[in-house]
Structures are given as structure tokens and as C-alpha cells.
Amino acid sequence: MKPKKLSLQNVQNYHFVFVGFATFKDVYKTIVENLPYYRFEKAGKEQEKEIFYDVPDGLLSTAGLVLSKWYHGKKIYFHVRKLSRIAGQTKRPSKKFLFGSCEELDEPKDFSLQIASAIENSFSSPFSVDLDSIVKQTNPIIEVDIQSDKYNIICGTGYRAYMLFENAIYKDIKTGNKVSRLGVTFGFPLEDREETNEILEVLSRKVFGLAQYDNSRFEIAEQLLYSKIDEESKTLNTEEDEEEEQ
Numbered sequence: 001m002k003p004k005k006l007s008l009q010n011v012q013n014y015h016f017v018f019v020g021f022a023t024f025k026d027v028y029k030t031i032v033e034n035l036p037y038y039r040f041e042k043a044g045k046e047q048e049k050e051i052f053y054d055v056p057d058g059l060l061s062t063a064g065l066v067l068s069k070w071y072h073g074k075k076i077y078f079h080v081r082k083l084s085r086i087a088g089q090t091k092r093p094s095k096k097f098l099f100g101s102c103e104e105l106d107e108p109k110d111f112s113l114q115i116a117s118a119i120e121n122s123f124s125s126p127f128s129v130d131l132d133s134i135v136k137q138t139n140p141i142i143e144v145d146i147q148s149d150k151y152n153i154i155c156g157t158g159y160r161a162y163m164l165f166e167n168a169i170y171k172d173i174k175t176g177n178k179v180s181r182l183g184v185t186f187g188f189p190l191e192d193r194e195e196t197n198e199i200l201e202v203l204s205r206k207v208f209g210l211a212q213y214d215n216s217r218f219e220i221a222e223q224l225l226y227s228k229i230d231e232e233s234k235t236l237n238t239e240e241d242e243e244e245e246q
Contacts, residue, residue: 007097007098009079009097009098010189010190011187011188011189011190012187012188012189012190013185013186013187014185014186014188014200014212015183015184015185015212015213015215015217015220016183016184016185016186016203016210016211016212016213017181017182017183017210017211017213018182018183018184018209018210019209019210019211020208020209021209022208022209022210023209024165024182024184026209027184027207027209027210028040028151028165030206030207030208030209031163031199031202031203031206031207034202034206034207035198035199035202037155037156038153038154038155038195038199039152039153039154039155040151040152040153040154040163041151041152041154042149042150042151043150043151043152043162044149044150045147045148045149045150046072046073046146046147046148046150046164047073047145047146047147047148048070048071048072048145048146048148049070049071049143049144049145049146050068050069050070050071050079050143050144050146050217051068051069051140051142051143051144051173052066052067052068052140052141052142052143052144052218052221053067053068053069053107053108053138053139053140053141054067054138054139054141055134055137055138055139056137056139059129059134060134060135060138061083061218063127063128063129063134064082064083065080065081065082065083065119065127065131066080066081066083066216066218067079067080067108067115067135067138068080068081068218069102069106069107069108075101076101076102076103076104076106077098077099077100077101077102078098078099078100078102078108078111078115079097079098079099080097080099080115080118080119080122081097081216081218082097082123082125083216083218083219097122099114099115099118107138108135108138109135109136109137109138111135112132112133112135112136113132115131115135116131116132116135119131140173141172141173141174142170142171142172142173142218142221142222142225143170143171143173144168144169144170144171144217144221145168145169145171146164146166146167146168146169147166147167148164148165148166148167148185149164149165149166150162150163150164151163151164151165153186153199155195157195159189159193159195159196160189161186161187161188161189161195161196161199162186162187163184163185163186163187164184164185164186164187165182165184166182166183166184166185167180167181167182168180168181168182168183170220170221170224170225171225172225172226177225179224179225181224183213184210186199186203
């Protein structure tokens with residue numbers, strides 16, 4: 001790999017978890033009934049996996065960075081997130097930055113200099129830590145396996161999005177502890193679109209069986225694996241910063 005800027009993933013993900021006695025069938029029916037000008041086309045099943053890396057004392061995530069390896073079908077990528085835990089900021093969905101494709105046995109430490117250079121060249125805020133040294137020391141800490149039924153969301157305006165009904169299994173790699181959650185993830189275009197706002201309005205006002213997670217997948221995993229709080233009755237509180245590429 002050659003040092004380069006991170007490229008922003010071209011979709012914005014919104015994660016929801018089921019609450020009460022709601023089922024996917026109930027949620028799907030309500031969404032379709034309240035969005036009559038959209039088509040929901042079943043697009044088969046998807047299987048994804050994401051492995052998160054950090055050093056033993058969690059210094060990387062403490063510094064506001066989350067590094068992962070993402071498996072999507074036959075493709076594998078390194079991903080980076082920039083987190084923000086500043087109190088009082090408006091909660092926003094997570095943004096992922098794509099570093100580049102890799103092989104099954106590749107680890108972040110194998111490309112420590114390239115990953116460190118890409119991070120430093122891509123985020124506007126400076127880092128006070130030696131990223132190259134930290135990336136070299138990283139090991140896998142959390143694994144998330146996701147099996148989904150995918151539905152494409154299509155509007156006559158040319159708008160395209162998708163909805164995933166998913167079963168996600170969050171695993172602490174060191175202890176083997178696992179937590180399973182059923183949920184729904186929506187993938188919307190990054191640009192601000194009226195259609196996205198319309199769908200979100202329906203989800204907020206008409207669909208009572210879903211509660212939105214305001215966090216990245218990594219933060220959800222942290223809460224489910226390491227928090228004693230019942231996440232089905234509480235919403236997550238950590239925020240993620242929407243850093244733009246330089």
C-alpha cells in the first residue's frame with residue numbers, strides 16, 4: 001500500500017434496535033405504508049464482518065481513533081473512524097473513512113507507516129500521539145459478525161438507499177463473551193437529500209418499534225460488551241465527530 005488520504009465511505013449509516021415487542025414484519029409494514037412513493041425491493045442476503053483493533057490499554061480509541069478491518073462479501077478493507085466525546089455536541093451518525101483493500105491475513109501493523117500517514121494527511125485536527133508506533137502494537141479486540149436481509153429503497157426522483165434487517169453478534173476476542181442484537185440499519189447517500197429527511201421523519205414519528213443508536217458500530221460494541229446498562233431500554237450517549245477530509 002502507498003500512503004494516501006482516506007476516502008470517505010459513500011453512504012451514511014443509521015443504526016436502530018428493536019424495542020418492546022416489535023418485529024421486523026411490523027416495522028417493515030409501517031414504513032411501507034407511510035412511504036407510498038418509494039419502492040422497497042428485496043435484494044437478497046448479505047454477510048459482513050468487522051474486526052476492531054487497539055493496543056492493550058486502549059490508547060488508540062482514547063485518542064479518538066478507531067481502526068478496523070471490514071469484510072464485505074469477497075472484499076476486505078481497512079477502515080478508520082474519528083471519534084469525538086465532547087459534551088454538548090449534537091449527536092450525529094458515524095462516518096467511516098476507507099483506507100484501502102487488503103488480504104485475509106493482513107494486519108494493521110503490517111502497514112503501520114502507511115496507515116499513520118493516511119490518518120495524519122486526512123484529518124484536519126492534529127494528533128498528539130505517535131500513530132505509527134501505536135498501529136504497530138495493535139491487536140484485534142472486538143469482532144462483529146452481521147447477517148442481513150437487504151432491501152433497496154428506490155424513489156422515482158432517482159434517489160437510492162437501502163435497509164438491512166440484521167442479526168449482529170458482538171464478540172470480545174479476549175474473553176470470548178458474545179452479545180447478539182437484532183436491528184435495522186439504513187444506508188443513505190452522504191449528500192443532504194429531501195428523500196432522506198422524509199424517511200427519517202417517518203422513522204421518528206410513525207415507527208414505534210425502533211430506537212436509534214447515535215453511535216458507531218464500535219461504540220455500540222463497547223456498550224453491549226462492557227456496560228452493565230440494559231441497552232434495550234437505554235440509548236447510547238457517546239458522540240462521533242463528522243471530520244471532513246482536507
